[in-house]
Amino acid sequence: MRRPIFLLTDFGYRDYYVAAMKAIILSINPGAEIVDITHNVAPWNISEGGFILWQIIPHLPKNSIIVGVVDPGVGTDRRNIIIETRNHFLIGPDNGLLYPAAHRDGLERVFEINIETHLYKHEISSTFHGRDIYAPTAAYLSKGVRVEELGRLINLNSIISQAWPNPEVKTDGLIAYVIHIDRFGNIITNVPGALYDKVADKIKSVKYSDKEIIVEKVTVFGEIKRRELGILIGSSEMLEIVGNMKSAAEILGGVKPGDRLILLFR
Amino acid sequence: MRRPIFLLTDFGYRDYYVAAMKAIILSINPGAEIVDITHNVAPWNISEGGFILWQIIPHLPKNSIIVGVVDPGVGTDRRNIIIETRNHFLIGPDNGLLYPAAHRDGLERVFEINIETHLYKHEISSTFHGRDIYAPTAAYLSKGVRVEELGRLINLNSIISQAWPNPEVKTDGLIAYVIHIDRFGNIITNVPGALYDKVADKIKSVKYSDKEIIVEKVTVFGEIKRRELGILIGSSEMLEIVGNMKSAAEILGGVKPGDRLILLFR
Amino acid sequence: MRRPIFLLTDFGYRDYYVAAMKAIILSINPGAEIVDITHNVAPWNISEGGFILWQIIPHLPKNSIIVGVVDPGVGTDRRNIIIETRNHFLIGPDNGLLYPAAHRDGLERVFEINIETHLYKHEISSTFHGRDIYAPTAAYLSKGVRVEELGRLINLNSIISQAWPNPEVKTDGLIAYVIHIDRFGNIITNVPGALYDKVADKIKSVKYSDKEIIVEKVTVFGEIKRRELGILIGSSEMLEIVGNMKSAAEILGGVKPGDRLILLFR
Numbered sequence: 001m002r003r004p005i006f007l008l009t010d011f012g013y014r015d016y017y018v019a020a021m022k023a024i025i026l027s028i029n030p031g032a033e034i035v036d037i038t039h040n041v042a043p044w045n046i047s048e049g050g051f052i053l054w055q056i057i058p059h060l061p062k063n064s065i066i067v068g069v070v071d072p073g074v075g076t077d078r079r080n081i082i083i084e085t086r087n088h089f090l091i092g093p094d095n096g097l098l099y100p101a102a103h104r105d106g107l108e109r110v111f112e113i114n115i116e117t118h119l120y121k122h123e124i125s126s127t128f129h130g131r132d133i134y135a136p137t138a139a140y141l142s143k144g145v146r147v148e149e150l151g152r153l154i155n156l157n158s159i160i161s162q163a164w165p166n167p168e169v170k171t172d173g174l175i176a177y178v179i180h181i182d183r184f185g186n187i188i189t190n191v192p193g194a195l196y197d198k199v200a201d202k203i204k205s206v207k208y209s210d211k212e213i214i215v216e217k218v219t220v221f222g223e224i225k226r227r228e229l230g231i232l233i234g235s236s237e238m239l240e241i242v243g244n245m246k247s248a249a250e251i252l253g254g255v256k257p258g259d260r261l262i263l264l265f266r
Numbered sequence: 267m268r269r270p271i272f273l274l275t276d277f278g279y280r281d282y283y284v285a286a287m288k289a290i291i292l293s294i295n296p297g298a299e300i301v302d303i304t305h306n307v308a309p310w311n312i313s314e315g316g317f318i319l320w321q322i323i324p325h326l327p328k329n330s331i332i333v334g335v336v337d338p339g340v341g342t343d344r345r346n347i348i349i350e351t352r353n354h355f356l357i358g359p360d361n362g363l364l365y366p367a368a369h370r371d372g373l374e375r376v377f378e379i380n381i382e383t384h385l386y387k388h389e390i391s392s393t394f395h396g397r398d399i400y401a402p403t404a405a406y407l408s409k410g411v412r413v414e415e416l417g418r419l420i421n422l423n424s425i426i427s428q429a430w431p432n433p434e435v436k437t438d439g440l441i442a443y444v445i446h447i448d449r450f451g452n453i454i455t456n457v458p459g460a461l462y463d464k465v466a467d468k469i470k471s472v473k474y475s476d477k478e479i480i481v482e483k484v485t486v487f488g489e490i491k492r493r494e495l496g497i498l499i500g501s502s503e504m505l506e507i508v509g510n511m512k513s514a515a516e517i518l519g520g521v522k523p524g525d526r527l528i529l530l531f532r
Numbered sequence: 533m534r535r536p537i538f539l540l541t542d543f544g545y546r547d548y549y550v551a552a553m554k555a556i557i558l559s560i561n562p563g564a565e566i567v568d569i570t571h572n573v574a575p576w577n578i579s580e581g582g583f584i585l586w587q588i589i590p591h592l593p594k595n596s597i598i599v600g601v602v603d604p605g606v607g608t609d610r611r612n613i614i615i616e617t618r619n620h621f622l623i624g625p626d627n628g629l630l631y632p633a634a635h636r637d638g639l640e641r642v643f644e645i646n647i648e649t650h651l652y653k654h655e656i657s658s659t660f661h662g663r664d665i666y667a668p669t670a671a672y673l674s675k676g677v678r679v680e681e682l683g684r685l686i687n688l689n690s691i692i693s694q695a696w697p698n699p700e701v702k703t704d705g706l707i708a709y710v711i712h713i714d715r716f717g718n719i720i721t722n723v724p725g726a727l728y729d730k731v732a733d734k735i736k737s738v739k740y741s742d743k744e745i746i747v748e749k750v751t752v753f754g755e756i757k758r759r760e761l762g763i764l765i766g767s768s769e770m771l772e773i774v775g776n777m778k779s780a781a782e783i784l785g786g787v788k789p790g791d792r793l794i795l796l797f798r
Contacts, residue, residue: 075752220341486607
């Protein structure tokens, strides 16, 4: 069975870290197919990494292996885990990073990786588990080694979960939380498409800090004509606040992930 | 027939967008070979993306598939097209992005992609055609699906063309247009090698805004010794203004794509 | 024999340069397996590129081909070489870039590439040997062409070597040299693990310019609790000065590669 390996880390594109993981994977499984998700997760930002994994997972080919490494606790007593979901395996630290994606695909079983077997090196670096634990684990799974040989089953409910807050509907507006700002400055919020559909007619403006800007309800960027900002359901099926060839995050004065916005009703 | 897929976008390296395209391609054609051209085209900059495609196309293996996505009009009525050229297929929006490269390789036929067939998802995102239209189109072509099954033939002359201006030879100099600044600060102009050969002997200096700097005519960066700036025919066979381990764009005071320069005659 | 090709350059991720190399490789050897090490080496920084190759080489699968291009002297009389080491081939300019990695793996033979054969294009760009010389050389080697057909044997000792300075042990401290700052702001020094083990007990603080900061001796980032900075042996088995979810280079006031630090004894 073909099992492509998808990698997400906060290692960036300047160092040898990502290539070391790929080199280890290809040493163990020369035919492995490796695809980068991104390595530009903000350093140590588990929540941003978790959201990007959540975004990509519904699009992956069946039987993928996802390796996620955003791991400020590397080498401490946090566990190294493999999550088996309905369609895939996810590998990484037990710090919440893998949780939103795994939950979206359907959690089935969780294993704690056993590095005491002959499959792992004797000396494991205490600062680079991506290279010494997760890359070999992915390589073995991609080669057909059974997950039971790589770790021991642990309680599904014992792993660390992570979630973004729910939006709150008030009488005068919708309180939204900013999950992510993309390269174009689009503001991706925690408001799912279904909730937006219910309140869309009432929304008049977006308020961030002291700034209030009237928004246009659109379906594509190019429809924004009369106003600076539009709102639409983006490709991840979440409400996004967007500009037309301009950064919405900048128009609102520097919105960042984790910030709160109010979508004011008319 | 082996058909590698080359991708160029303005999606950057931080988001899930590029990986979503690759995941869709691998879902449809598990053996697909995918190569990144770049994803760092400046956001919405069709002209920069078009130039980079123009640069790469003569080097591609025969029978390549090029997917280009710089697409501020996504979801509006601009068409989704496949251009068949002498050696390759190009896929993307009909906004001029694909034109310079297609023209360089030799335009043969153009198809408008038909998303009404069973080959595409029922629900196509109005903001992410890279994932929902271009990636599947590339995957099907790479698998051997005939182009006629993916779209309907349209008039070759109906597509949007794009070109950089021609340089102008005046009595006292050559007016050049800046197409691109590369990572090293080399200034790539619209002056082709053949025109440069005719006037090279006469060129004395480069003038940008109020600044005039004498240039050395060289063939390699390391030959620049006496002056700060050199001119040479670069790897794309266009005139470049370059420094020796320094950014020519900075030496001249911040040259940007789209700017004009004068190469003054002695 | 499977020979994956690993690429390191200072070409960045915005231009067509890296893709041109990959396109040439795939034109010559359609089945080639290509892996990026990094293309974000600081422009023209041979010493940074050399260190990253030194870091990655012990992790590469046996029989890899490494192409390194950080090449300010492109087109001058510096030679184009292939170094055969115990396990791999390294290809690039003879300017010291390949030396530390080749030396680490064990130098065996060196060849000067002969571009006069039918294997190379008639017209070789004088500014882009990555595309016109190194990419085809890598592709031919990966296809099984013998190294003797690609170049002529030259004296092993004639190639340019490069090394970082040795640390100096003084009575009151250890003078260390900064080789690299990674994405997390970790400061990677020239102090090998073995030397650190001998003096670790004595180290009290790190001094950079006028700033002196007490350090904690740790084995993982997460152990740093009482102080701002820790020291540990990193994944490359060199002494690193690190923070806990903070950039050590910034805490010390902007440490850069090439700087000197003093690890003061108590």
